[in-house]
């Protein structure tokens with residue numbers, strides 16, 4: 001028997017134990033082990049019931065995701081789950097941790113389910129662009145009501161044991177050792193001579209108004225999960241459970257699943273599953289480099305950023321000392337933090353007592369000496385080199401030896417900031433995104449002198465506050481904002497050429513961006529980019545049309561939502577409508593600048609924005625600012641609203657084909673301003689060789 005699965009029998013109860021770290025994924029060896037165990041159990045006279053349980057931190061967390069790219073080796077899922085369901089003795093799944101995907105499907109093929117009180121059950125396949133393909137779409141609605149089953153699968157969110165029991169999925173919730181709990185339950189079944197209770201023999205629950213229900217869910221999906229094929233395919237599969245006999249429903253599910261697995265959507269989402277985890281690995285870093293503990297944090301600056309970062313740590317239970325230069329700013333900052341938490345309380349996502357606990361973890365201060373005991377101090381004041389240097393010099397005096405000093409700068413040279421301290425090796429960039437307590441991404445900036453253990457600590461602290469930390473080297477804008485620069489430049493230029501803000505944003509949103517860039521600027525404040533450009537005026541291209549729309553809005557004080565108008569007009573509820581005055585103003589300006597009125601269409605807008613960004617991404621790779629193409633994809637999907645189902649800009653580039661992008665860039669070089677349309681050497685090399693960013697990345701690993 002494969003060693004990932006073992007079978008033991010004691011007092012007429014068989015225990016099948018899966019032990020395949022880290023998460024007991026249902027890889028080929030686990031499937032083979034289960035097949036062997038349930039084959040061995042056939043015809044046993046000394047067995048009255050069977051328990052399936054797992055060693056380690058969790059029940060089976062699903063299929064082995066990597067196997068979808070290499071092909072599923074025998075034995076297949078259906079064969080193994082069929083053996084479990086066919087078992088002549090009652091089979092009890094004993095679940096701790098998370099039973100996800102294929103793991104959940106094992107529990108559905110079992111006859112009974114016992115859960116640890118902290119266990120959770122979920123079918124998150126849509127997050128991977130696929131559907132439950134091992135009977136989940138057919139068995140779940142036979143155990144819990146149809147609508148609840150659909151919602152569980154559409155949401156991809158696992159449900160807690162108590163909810164699963166309430167819905168009828170779980171037969172018993174236990175505390176203490178889960179295997180013992182499963183055995184005790186199995187003994188009771190054996191004592192009362194209970195027979196197997198096969199899910200496939202049960203009728204779908206709550207299917208009376210199935211036609212209306214499916215119509216409503218399809219309409220919901222069309223609206224909320226645009227551009228995706230797996231959610232509608234999921235509904236088709238579940239409808240099969242209602243309309244077809246079990247075996248045929250299972251076949252229909254397989255046929256649908258087989259089509260989805262190799263499709264771009266699923267490949268993109270698998271790519272991101274691994275990319276999100278790959279970011280933690282820093283090439284060349286010795287394995288014995290340990291993170292420094294972070295148990296107390298200091299934050300300098302009680303504005304929006306500093307407040308948001310304080311909340312991140314308070315949410316993680318870490319005490320925070322929040323410093324500002326003025327009492328008034330501190331009071332305002334603390335009041336904003338409380339208001340944010342109150343909003344969570346009123347939405348029901350936080351309890352009042354948790355609000356109080358979190359507020360108590362944040363201590364306001366005006367005194368730098370109060371930061372003396374912090375393990376990590378993060379400076380989060382506004383972008384001004386002189387001010388940051390002044391603060392770092394002060395911090396250098398008070399912060400204890402061995403503590404880490406981070407800066408939240410989004411544009412400034414961290415090497416220059418670090419140089420004012422006597423310990424540049426303890427300085428690192430920690431670039432949070434606004435609102436810091438909500439946004440997933442944390443860019444970790446590896447300055448020239450940052451020591452390896454400081455880098456590892458930065459990655460660990462990202463995890464501590466449930467963020468995705470991605471390492472970048474120092475350059476203007478790091479990964480995210482540097483690539484955003486050409487993207488937004490093209491978006492704005494299209495306005496001067498006769499496109500409207502709605503057309504530009506519409507093209508980006510139809511592609512799947514969470515928001516159009518012009519609406520983003522209005523939301524963040526049109527002055528933000530303008531002010532940073534003013535600071536770097538001497539470095540900008542000699543081009544009067546460069547970000548001209550932004551400049552014009554700034555000159556008029558039309559700074560976006562906060563001013564009631566920017567690229568759009570806003571009413572008191574911040575609902576936006578087109579602003580004919582702005583449209584006309586920018587077209588006139590285009591004319592004045594001698595720009596041809598070419599009214600770029602949706603496809604051109606998209607190509608210009610995305611291809612210029614991808615080209616910049618290729619430069620970041622060449623320069624070593626980004627470690628991997630997949631890191632760029634993580635930055636964009638976790639911090640910039642790039643649609644996950646397209647895999648991030650570099651994956652998307654590969655899926656379009658680098659040669660096609662390269663050729664289009666050459667076309668733009670001849671029809672648009674050539675200074676912006678030189679293909680990056682890496683892009684050129686890969687395109688002409690018929691290669692891809694993925695292949696380039698894989699080649700560097702070897």
Ligand code: 3HC
Pocket residue numbers: 022023025058061062063064065066077098100101102103105124125128131132133134136274277278
């Ligand atoms: N397949 C392959 N590897 C997996 C995996 C899986 N299903 N789940 C986790 N891993 C790997 C991770 O890549 C990571 O590897 P690394 O250490 O080398 O980077 C390691 O296991 C630990 O994972 P995490 O870092 O994510 O650990 P956490 O403790 O933070 O989270 C978890 C654990 C909640 C189980 C999380 O890993 C998770 O959500 N996994 C994916 C679950 C999932 O999507 N399952 C459905 C798969 S599709 C399916 O089952 C199809 C079916 O219908 C046939």
